[in-house]
Amino acid sequence: MTKKQENTRKPMGWLEAQLGTETYRLIKGLLTNPISVAGMILLGIFIFVAVAAPLLAPPREGADPFKIPRDGYGQVPKPPGSEWRTRQPPLPFWWKALVGTDSWTHLMGTASGQWDIYYGVIWGTRTAFYVGLSITAVTALIGITLGTLSAYYGGVVDMVIMRIADIFIAFPFLPAAMTLSAVLTPVLGRGLIAPMIALMVFGWTGFARLLRSDILSLREREYVIAARVVGVRDSRIMFRHILPNAIFPTLVLASMRIGSYVITFAGLSFLGIGAEVGYADWGQLLSFARDWMTQLREYWYIIMFPGVTLVLFVLSWNLVGDALRDVLDPRLQGSR
Amino acid sequence: MTNYIVRRLLLVPVLLFGVSVLIFLMLQALSPVERSALYVRDIPKNERALDGIIRQYGLDQPIHIQYWKWLTGAKNATTGEIKGGILRGDFGYSRTASQPVIDLIKRRFPATLELAVWAVIPVVAGGILLGVIAAVNHNKPVDHIARVFAIVGWSFPDFVLGLLLLMIFYVGTDWFLPGRISDWANRAIMTPEFRNYTQMISIDALLNSRLDIFWDALRHMIMPVITLAYLWWALTMRVTRSSMLETLRQDYITTARSKGLSERTVVRQHALPNALMPVVTLGGGTVLGLLSGVVIVETVFDYRGMGSAFAAAAVQLDIVTVLAFTLLNGCIMIVANVVVDVLYAYIDPRVRLD
Numbered sequence: 001m002t003k004k005q006e007n008t009r010k011p012m013g014w015l016e017a018q019l020g021t022e023t024y025r026l027i028k029g030l031l032t033n034p035i036s037v038a039g040m041i042l043l044g045i046f047i048f049v050a051v052a053a054p055l056l057a058p059p060r061e062g063a064d065p066f067k068i069p070r071d072g073y074g075q076v077p078k079p080p081g082s083e084w085r086t087r088q089p090p091l092p093f094w095w096k097a098l099v100g101t102d103s104w105t106h107l108m109g110t111a112s113g114q115w116d117i118y119y120g121v122i123w124g125t126r127t128a129f130y131v132g133l134s135i136t137a138v139t140a141l142i143g144i145t146l147g148t149l150s151a152y153y154g155g156v157v158d159m160v161i162m163r164i165a166d167i168f169i170a171f172p173f174l175p176a177a178m179t180l181s182a183v184l185t186p187v188l189g190r191g192l193i194a195p196m197i198a199l200m201v202f203g204w205t206g207f208a209r210l211l212r213s214d215i216l217s218l219r220e221r222e223y224v225i226a227a228r229v230v231g232v233r234d235s236r237i238m239f240r241h242i243l244p245n246a247i248f249p250t251l252v253l254a255s256m257r258i259g260s261y262v263i264t265f266a267g268l269s270f271l272g273i274g275a276e277v278g279y280a281d282w283g284q285l286l287s288f289a290r291d292w293m294t295q296l297r298e299y300w301y302i303i304m305f306p307g308v309t310l311v312l313f314v315l316s317w318n319l320v321g322d323a324l325r326d327v328l329d330p331r332l333q334g335s336r
Numbered sequence: 337m338t339n340y341i342v343r344r345l346l347l348v349p350v351l352l353f354g355v356s357v358l359i360f361l362m363l364q365a366l367s368p369v370e371r372s373a374l375y376v377r378d379i380p381k382n383e384r385a386l387d388g389i390i391r392q393y394g395l396d397q398p399i400h401i402q403y404w405k406w407l408t409g410a411k412n413a414t415t416g417e418i419k420g421g422i423l424r425g426d427f428g429y430s431r432t433a434s435q436p437v438i439d440l441i442k443r444r445f446p447a448t449l450e451l452a453v454w455a456v457i458p459v460v461a462g463g464i465l466l467g468v469i470a471a472v473n474h475n476k477p478v479d480h481i482a483r484v485f486a487i488v489g490w491s492f493p494d495f496v497l498g499l500l501l502l503m504i505f506y507v508g509t510d511w512f513l514p515g516r517i518s519d520w521a522n523r524a525i526m527t528p529e530f531r532n533y534t535q536m537i538s539i540d541a542l543l544n545s546r547l548d549i550f551w552d553a554l555r556h557m558i559m560p561v562i563t564l565a566y567l568w569w570a571l572t573m574r575v576t577r578s579s580m581l582e583t584l585r586q587d588y589i590t591t592a593r594s595k596g597l598s599e600r601t602v603v604r605q606h607a608l609p610n611a612l613m614p615v616v617t618l619g620g621g622t623v624l625g626l627l628s629g630v631v632i633v634e635t636v637f638d639y640r641g642m643g644s645a646f647a648a649a650a651v652q653l654d655i656v657t658v659l660a661f662t663l664l665n666g667c668i669m670i671v672a673n674v675v676v677d678v679l680y681a682y683i684d685p686r687v688r689l690d
Contacts, residue, residue: 166347167354170669171662172627175646179662182650183362263493267632270495272651289499293514293638296503303503307496315491322487 029327030320036327039319046313050125057122058090066123066280071106071114077292077299080109089119109301111288115278117301121309123280128313131196131265132258138200139261140254143207150208151215152238162212165205174264176202181273195274199261210253214246248328255321259314266310282306282313340681348674355666356422359659360403366655368395373656374428375410375419377436393420427660432649437660440645446535447516448634448641452626454538454557455564459622463569464615467576471611472603474581482573489570494629498563498636505559512559513552514638521552560637564629568622576615583611613684619676620669627665 016024030036049056059065071078072086084104091104107118150161171179180198188194218224219242227237266283268274270290275281285306292299363371368390372379375393380386390396393410409421420426427437470482505512517525517537524530524546525537533543538557541550583589584607592606593599630643638644642661649657 163347163350163354166351167358170351170355170666170673172624172665172669174628175631175662175665178631178647178650179658180362182653182658183365183655185653187365259491266493267495271632271635271647283495286495286499290635293502293636294506296499296506300503303496303499307499311492311496314493315488318487318491 026324026327030323033323033326035319036323039316039323042312042316043320046125046129046316049122050129053122053126055092055094057119058092059123060087060089066127068115068120068123068278068280070278071110071116074114075112077112077288077302078106078110078114080107080301082106082109084116108305109299111285111302112291113278113288115285115288117285117305120280120285121282121305124282124285124306124309125313127192127275127279127281128262128266128310131192132262132317135196135199135203135261135265136254136258139203139257140207140250142200142204143209144211144250146204147208147211148215148238148243151212151219152234158212161208165208168202168205171202173202174267177264178268178271178273181268185273190276192275192279195265195268198268199264203257203261206253206257207250211246211250214249215242218242218245248324252321252325252328255317255324259317259321262310263314282310286310337681341678344674344677344681348670351670352667355663355670356407357403359663359666360406363406363655363659364399370655371395373431374406377429422660422663427663428656430649430654430657432652432654432657433645437657440657441642441660441664444640444642444645447537447639448630448643450536450538451557451560451564451630451634451639451641453536455561455626455629456622458561458565459568459572462565463572464576464612466569466573468580468603468608468611470573470577471580471584479577482577486570486574486577489566492567494563494567495632495636497566498559498633501559501563502636511555513556516553516556516639516641517549518552518556521549524549556639560633560639563633563636564626567629568618568625571621572615572618575618576611579614580607580611583607586610613680616680616683617676619679620673623672624669627668 019027030040054065059067060069063069069087069089071084082105084106088104091102095104096102106116108121109117111117111120146161146165150158168176177195177198180201181195184194184197188197224237224241227241232241265274266281266286269279269281269283270287272287275284277284283306286303289296289299289302292302296303363374369379369386372386372389372393372395376389380389392412394401394405397405405420407421407423409418409424409426411418418424420428425438427441429435430437430440433440466482466485470479473479502514506514521537525532525540530540530544530546530549532540534540538550538553541547541553584603589602589607592602597606630641631647632643633639634641634643635647646658646661649661
């Protein structure tokens with residue numbers, strides 16, 4: 001308690017002056033909250049894995065790095081530590097120093113069809129970032145645009161946009177995305193694009209609704225009314241006074257959404273209508289478990305490695321989002 | 337109140353129209369040949385017969401005429417028989433299930449409803465109880481555990497949890513069984529003495545006073561129900577908790593306490609009823625989550641309901657079937673949302689004034 005009081009009395013530091021009081025409080029809050037620190041450390045590990053993927057699991061020369069290399073074509077999965085028999089991909093540089101041998105092993109075993117799980121987990125991190133970030137960026141952009149239009153113009157525009165949102169919300173997310181993905185697959189071919197478009201089409205409504213209600217409540221605040229009284233133009237009020245203040249809740253939602261988009265996308269792949277077989281994607285790796293439903297104890301590694309990675313990835317975004325929400329809304333501090 | 341309900345109900349036809357248009361637009365991505373599954377069981381290989389069918393059912397006509405025919409059905413000129421028409425309950429033929437889509441829905445729907453009914457009980461009861469316990473013990477260990485549970489639960493994909501449960505319990509122990517029912521129980525159900533009232537095995541078994549079959553059905557459902565429920569359990573807990581905390585800070589609670597009422601009475605009779613109001617709004621989301629969840633859960637646990645039929649059709653790109661299921665999902669959601677909104681307006685007078 002005493003520490004807190006000292007902080008408030010302290011004169012504005014250099015950093016605080018540079019960043020502005022609000023941003024400073026935000027960053028400080030994120031850095032001192034143990035939940036968000038845990039989330040950011042996890043996230044940092046994933047970013048490292050994604051960036052260092054070619055070093056951690058080097059792809060074969062000239063091959064598509066997102067295509068998981070296979071060791072033959074046998075049906076029965078091999079446990080972690082089995083030797084790589086046919087067509088070894090290049091060894092990572094740290095392997096020899098660490099283990100002392102020249103032969104590459106399946107660190108996390110292989111799935112049916114001898115796809116290497118370790119390679120899939122490592123390169124799947126890139127897929128997860130790519131999928132999660134791009135879907136969130138597109139849905140947030142659509143949502144922000146439509147939500148702003150809706151709140152700014154009101155009346156008929158608002159009604160039409162919100163009714164359209166209602167129609168899209170009337171569909172449960174996963175089945176809706178599966179449906180559109182199935183419809184688009186014959187047109188666009190099997191791959192990441194069809195399910196990603198499907199998730200974007202059904203994902204924007206949350207952002208649109210959130211931004212609309214935020215703007216509507218901000219519009220009634222004293223400082224906005226003051227700006228209006230002084231005669232500031234409507235568009236300037238919108239872009240300079242309202243939107244910057246409405247954007248933070250959107251950020252919280254975005255960080256939570258990245259996790260849920262990655263889960264849903266992995267779910268599509270797991271069911272067999274997302275990424276194609278052999279693509280480095282966690283959901284796709286997990287779908288190999290479906291061949292061995294009754295022997296999962298023996299082939300635990302097919303579920304454990306990609307499953308735990310997926311959970312931790314989503315958890316890291318949710319932790320950061322949760323902490324961000326606490327910091328942004330002082331009223332909620334400690335109440336969640 | 338009446339005004340609010342009428343306005344809310346007037347929205348329903350608009351939404352139904354929008355949903356149907358959206359589904360119909362997705363149908364347009366198919367070629368006329370594929371779309372003919374809306375009207376005929378076997379799509380002929382012969383080109384001339386195919387052309388005949390396309391002309392017969394107007395699959396080459398302008399889009400608004402096709403939409404009308406999709407809604408109300410098309411008449412076969414030679415036999416005079418009306419085929420198709422979703423308003424008549426004819427969704428066309430399922431390529432993957434080799435039967436009319438409506439028959440597939442009728443056969444599979446009770447199984448999924450049964451699963452959903454059993455899943456709602458732990459979500460509502462457990463989630464609310466946990467939320468209240470966490471709020472009353474604010475910032476104590478119980479509260480922290482509940483918070484961690486909520487955030488970890490929210491990050492746990494249902495198919496990963498399902499696979500883990502399969503791995504831990506289905507192999508080695510025979511406490512829980514995959515599928516919907518054991519063979520011996522299935523044979524017992526098929527006998528004429530067993531009356532099928534609802535097609536929901538657990539409930540029918542009770543009505544037939546066959547506890548052994550009831551127990552068997554339950555054993556098949558425990559794992560799917562847990563997988564289906566835990567996510568919404570976490571969410572319900574979270575919402576109950578923060579709403580309860582908010583309520584406990586109100587002045588009238590302080591008044592109640594200073595009157596000398598026991599903490600028990602304050603929590604149960606004064607705080608809880610008000611704290612539960614926001615929980616009602618989760619109702620729509622829970623239905624939404626269940627409709628999504630059954631697709632994954634039924635596939636993982638080999639439970640033959642709507643969800644697994646939907647997943648199978650989607651994987652094999654049987655679009656006509658998939659879109660029929662999606663249409664049904666949309667209608668269920670529209671109804672569920674209306675029910676939740678009206679219910680909420682009924683318990684919380686503030687909503688009606690908006």
